[in-house]
Each structure stands twice: as C-alpha cells, then as structure tokens.
Amino acid sequence: MRRIRVLSLFVLSGVSLTAQQATPPQPAHGVVQSADGTPVAGAIISGDFWKSCCPAEKELVKTASDGSFAFTHPTSYLRVSDDRFQPITIFVPPDDTEVRVILADAKKTNERIRTCSPKKRPKRVGNWFRFVLPPDTKIKRVLDTDTISYYVNFPKSDFRLHIWSGPTLGGEEVDERLMRDSLGFTERWIRSRDGSAVGIDATGISKDRKSWRWFGTLQDVATYSGVTDTTAQYFDEVIDGACLSLPITPTHQDSAKP
Numbered sequence: 001m002r003r004i005r006v007l008s009l010f011v012l013s014g015v016s017l018t019a020q021q022a023t024p025p026q027p028a029h030g031v032v033q034s035a036d037g038t039p040v041a042g043a044i045i046s047g048d049f050w051k052s053c054c055p056a057e058k059e060l061v062k063t064a065s066d067g068s069f070a071f072t073h074p075t076s077y078l079r080v081s082d083d084r085f086q087p088i089t090i091f092v093p094p095d096d097t098e099v100r101v102i103l104a105d106a107k108k109t110n111e112r113i114r115t116c117s118p119k120k121r122p123k124r125v126g127n128w129f130r131f132v133l134p135p136d137t138k139i140k141r142v143l144d145t146d147t148i149s150y151y152v153n154f155p156k157s158d159f160r161l162h163i164w165s166g167p168t169l170g171g172e173e174v175d176e177r178l179m180r181d182s183l184g185f186t187e188r189w190i191r192s193r194d195g196s197a198v199g200i201d202a203t204g205i206s207k208d209r210k211s212w213r214w215f216g217t218l219q220d221v222a223t224y225s226g227v228t229d230t231t232a233q234y235f236d237e238v239i240d241g242a243c244l245s246l247p248i249t250p251t252h253q254d255s256a257k258p
Contacts, residue, residue, distance in 0.1 A: 039067030047075025109188035116243035171221035
C-alpha cells in the first residue's frame with residue numbers, strides 16, 4: 001500500500017513546514033479529515049495558478065462526502081478552507097502527491113473583529129476593514145486604477161506596513177511566498193459579530209528569523225514582512241485596532257466543483 005502523508009496544523013506547536021520549490025509532476029489528491037478522523041465533506045481546496053494568462057487561472061475543488069479530493073492540474077501547495085475548521089496551507093512535495101489533511105477546530109483560533117461605531121471617531125482608511133493610521137510616523141498614500149495603498153513607516157526606519165484596499169483586490173488569500181519562506185506560520189479566521197468568516201489572519205517567522213503578518217479580506221489587506229519583534233508590535237497595534245464597516249457575505253466557499 002502506498003504511504004500517505006499526514007498533514008495537519010502541527011506548525012502551531014512550533015513544527016515548521018518545509019517549502020518545496022518544484023511543481024509536482026502529478027496532480028495532488030487525497031482526503032481531508034477532522035482531528036477525530038471524521039471525513040470533512042464540502043471543504044474548499046485551491047492550488048496555485050496552472051495558467052498564467054490570459055486570464056490567469058487556478059484550480060478550485062470541493063471535498064466529496066468521504067472527504068476525498070483530486071486535482072486535475074499539478075500544484076505545489078494546497079489551501080484548505082472550511083469555516084468550521086482552522087484554515088491551513090500545505091506545501092506538496094513533488095514525489096508524494098497523495099495526502100491526508102487533518103483539520104483543527106476553528107473555535108480554538110477564531111478572531112473576532114468589532115463593528116465600527118457610527119459615532120464620530122478618528123479618521124479610518126480601508127473599505128470593509130477600517131484602520132486608524134498612527135500620527136507619529138511618515139505615511140505615503142498611493143492611488144492606482146482601482147486600489148489605494150497606505151504605507152506606514154515604523155518611526156525612523158525603512159520598515160513599512162502596507163494597507164491596501166480596492167473592490168477587486170481579492171485579498172483573502174495569504175501571499176503564498178511569505179509562507180514558503182517561513183520556519184513556521186499560523187492561520188485563523190477573522191469573524192464578524194454574527195460569526196461569519198470574513199477574512200484570514202496569518203502570521204509567521206521567516207527563515208531569517210524576521211516577522212511577517214497578512215490580515216485580509218476580499219477588499220482589504222494589511223501586511224508587513226521582514227521586520228523585528230519591536231516593529232511587528234507597532235504594526236500589530238494598527239492591525240488589531242481595525243473594525244468592520246459593514247456586513248460581509250462570506251465568499252470563500254463559492255464556485256468550487258461539487
């Protein structure tokens with residue numbers, strides 16, 4: 001019988017995931033289960049882009065009633081999403097594309113985001129997530145065709161927090177390059193007051209022992225990377241002070257194959 005790799009959220013306990021650079025020669029397939037071995041049906045799994053242009057396309061599949069899944073195209077990583085469980089990103093070795101994914105209970109990692117107060121408050125930026133910019137540092141504002149960015153400097157340094165917003169941003173997926181270059185990382189759902197999963201908050205330590213974070217939903221991202229612990233704490237105060245400006249309908253489980 002062929003060996004099946006068991007992949008789970010052990011990275012939470014400090015065990016790192018090894019990044020693989022090569023694309024697997026065969027499409028990934030396997031099964032998704034909860035911690036007690038129960039098959040997880042209806043989980044959404046996405047991979048990297050199999051077509052770069054035009055338009056760029058990535059594969060999206062849904063687990064069957066027995067928790068099984070199979071990709072049509074090779075992918076070097078898998079993102080597993082089901083808001084009953086903690087989200088997870090897994091790197092697939094090129095020589096072992098049959099995997100068993102073990103999901104952790106989302107209740108242990110949920111992060112609640114408060115609703116913005118209708119009362120007058122300090123000026124905030126962002127679309128769905130709203131952030132207060134710190135007054136004690138340099139901030140650069142950049143307009144693009146359909147996005148707006150704010151670059152917040154850590155005082156007297158070149159370290160920057162990037163707050164990026166736009167209606168077509170699609171920022172719920174964490175930048176996979178940050179994860180590839182990590183000794184370890186964690187992911188958790190950001191939830192609104194009614195319990196809906198409205199985004200993902202991911203943090204990690206890169207191979208050069210620097211901190212990174214990706215806090216995002218479809219229309220807003222706040223991210224930094226390559227910073228010291230002191231700088232990370234400063235930027236985290238901005239991110240953790242965010243509020244939700246309006247109800248959001250979860251979209252992370254749309255458009256997958258049955």
